[in-house]
Amino acid sequence: MTVLIILAVLVIALVVIVPLIERSNFRMSNEQMSKLGRWILPLLVIMLTIQLVMHYAE
Numbered sequence: 465m466t467v468l469i470i471l472a473v474l475v476i477a478l479v480v481i482v483p484l485i486e487r488s489n490f491r492m493s494n495e496q497m498s499k500l501g502r503w504i505l506p507l508l509v510i511m512l513t514i515q516l517v518m519h520y521a522e
Contacts, residue, residue: 492500
């Protein structure tokens, strides 16, 4: 039941947030996107490591 509630909240958030972002005309330059892109993979690795530690520490 909890999973269904989480999925419902995510779908509602997408239905509300995506049109708001499209209306705001928010644009990022290629330079800004490359700066953010540099952080994504290292943050994903850190997140995965933390999740594995938490899983095995139980």
